[in-house]
């Protein structure tokens with residue numbers, strides 16, 4: 214079985230993003246970029262399934278700017294067999310990403326697609342579900358445990374009410390939550406090995422998908438700031454302050 | 462005129478309060494507001510929805526296949542019911558996040574996630590980058606709007622005396638059998654629900670173990686509060702995952718939030734930005750949580766928390 218993995222590059226989770234004063238966007242010059250943490254979890258899961266003999270090949274996909282090669286090399290160094298770079302200079306919204314992934318699914322015929330539950334830049338939490346819909350296949354979102362059987366998967370999901378277990382027929386789309394696994398660290402020899410692994414580059418337009426914006430972002434604003442509070446000296450003062458506000 | 466369809470979220474035969482928050486958002490958009498109840502036994506849920514102020518009609522579809530909220534099963538029914546609507550909304554809970562992108566993709570439209578504010582019927586404010594930027598997005602005016610509602614941004618619509626009419630729907634659509642519910646393991650307790658509680662006490666990595674976390678539960682019970690946690694506390698196994706508060710957990714807006722032994726990483730703060738009053742207890746006076754806390758107390762939680770519990774009488 215082949216596994217296709219979404220492997221998006223995002224602003225690193227440690228960066229405190231700043232909105233430009235004129236509201237035209239966020240400051241992206243010089244900020245650290247990293248693989249989306251949920252996609253590292255997706256790739257790790259795929260690699261483990263390959264190591265267990267469940268999967269035979271792991272293919273990572275990134276959709277985005279021309280300079281994604283170094284980013285994809287990270288995923289190859291982590292252990293993916295090969296990479297596909299769908300190149301576009303436009304910002305890719307989830308519906309477009311899902312349509313692109315569907316084209317790749319039709320071409321690659323994977324038994325499983327694993328993507329992150331959300332990309333931590335846009336926080337949309339949509340792409341996996343949209344791909345499953347367009348592909349007319351099952352989705353198991355927010356996965357914290359995945360067991361693959363003959364032609365089905367049993368997936369435990371982190372839902373608001375607790376942990377839900379679903380059984381889905383394969384092929385299917387799984388989206389990862391934080392507790393699914395802990396991604397491995399990349400070792401130096403793996404970086405060397407990754408240099409010879411193939412990266413296929415496809416122009417987004419050549420897939421017959423338009424990257425046309427569905428939603429237009431017209432303005433960016435910083436979030437309202439909370440007023441600075443006060444430090445209290447001891448528990449008695451804290452209780453008095455809360456009583457004063459009618460909170461206890 | 463806008464026609465807004467809200468997909469009801471429910472659990473154990475009860476309407477989830479997140480649905481009433483969607484009604485408030487729909488009132489801001491303006492127009493006719495209908496609620497769609499997809500359930501195995503929808504009657505009590507439909508009645509609760511019909512009582513919400515602002516709801517003009519409830520559409521109720523009984524089907525044993527709707528016993529569990531499976532996105533692949535619900536999505537085609539939502540689409541069949543939404544035919545002449547301008548907007549379809551659901552809460553931005555794991556229920557809505559799972560379902561609505563599937564609905565949007567089948568309709569061939571984008572989805573707007575996490576509506577915080579409504580500028581007009583097609584212009585909305587939503588957070589990105591863990592809430593560090595708020596963007597105004599414009600959805601196409603000639604397409605149905607599919608969106609999830611950030612529940613922490615909206616009050617619950619009140620239940621009034623008037624009842625909207627309830628219409629039974631027979632949705633004649635083929636439902637897939639490729640996705641099957643197996644089990645729900647729910648950490649049910651008598652404590653208030655984290656997403657709707659007016660008071661929440663959360664613990665972080667500093668608690669050190671599941672046993673030590675008991676002092677958080679004890680304080681919460683004293684306050685009649687729900688209990689939450691940081692990702693670090695969940696990852697370490699002190700508490701179950703449904704207690705995680707933050708960017709990738711639950712986004713909450715209680716009147717009182719007490720953060721104990723939590724440093725205040727941006728991913729955590731995203732989840733509590735809309736809390737009324739934030740109290741932080743941390744031994745490190747430089748911890749970032751103090752930048753957002755209304756009341757901060759520096760010291761050892763293992764000494765201060767029992768003291769606080771005592772002082773609350």
Ligand SMILES: Cc1cc2nc3c(=O)[nH]c(=O)nc-3n(C[C@@H](O)[C@H](O)[C@H](O)COP(=O)(O)OP(=O)(O)OC[C@H]3O[C@@H](n4cnc5c(N)ncnc54)[C@H](O)[C@@H]3O)c2cc1C
Nearest residue numbers: 219241275276305306328329331332335336337338339340
């Ligand atoms: C600096 C910067 C500026 C931006 N400016 C704009 C702007 O002006 N307008 C605008 O609309 N958007 C803008 N975006 C955001 C836009 O590109 C979003 O990333 C896009 O809308 C997709 O949302 P998402 O990644 O949150 O999707 P999600 O649905 O949260 O993604 C879930 C998963 O899908 C997969 N996936 C999604 N996209 C890709 C991809 N491209 N490649 C590989 N896998 C993928 C991944 O596995 C990911 O974990 C900007 C982003 C950045 C970093």
Ligand SMILES: Cc1cc2nc3c(=O)[nH]c(=O)nc-3n(C[C@H](O)[C@H](O)[C@H](O)COP(=O)(O)OP(=O)(O)OC[C@H]3O[C@@H](n4cnc5c(N)ncnc54)[C@H](O)[C@@H]3O)c2cc1C
Nearest residue numbers: 665666667691692693707708709710722723724729744762
């Ligand atoms: C993709 C991604 C998503 C994430 N999503 C979330 C999320 O949704 N929610 C979330 O919470 N985090 C999330 N995180 C993690 C986040 O970045 C932090 O790592 C996490 O919030 C830290 O948890 P903490 O504050 O409990 O632990 P720490 O940062 O270790 O802080 C512990 C605090 O306890 C204090 N302390 C220690 N001992 C005592 C004592 N005896 N008395 C008093 N104080 C004491 C310390 O001074 C310290 O400030 C995410 C991270 C990533 C990468």
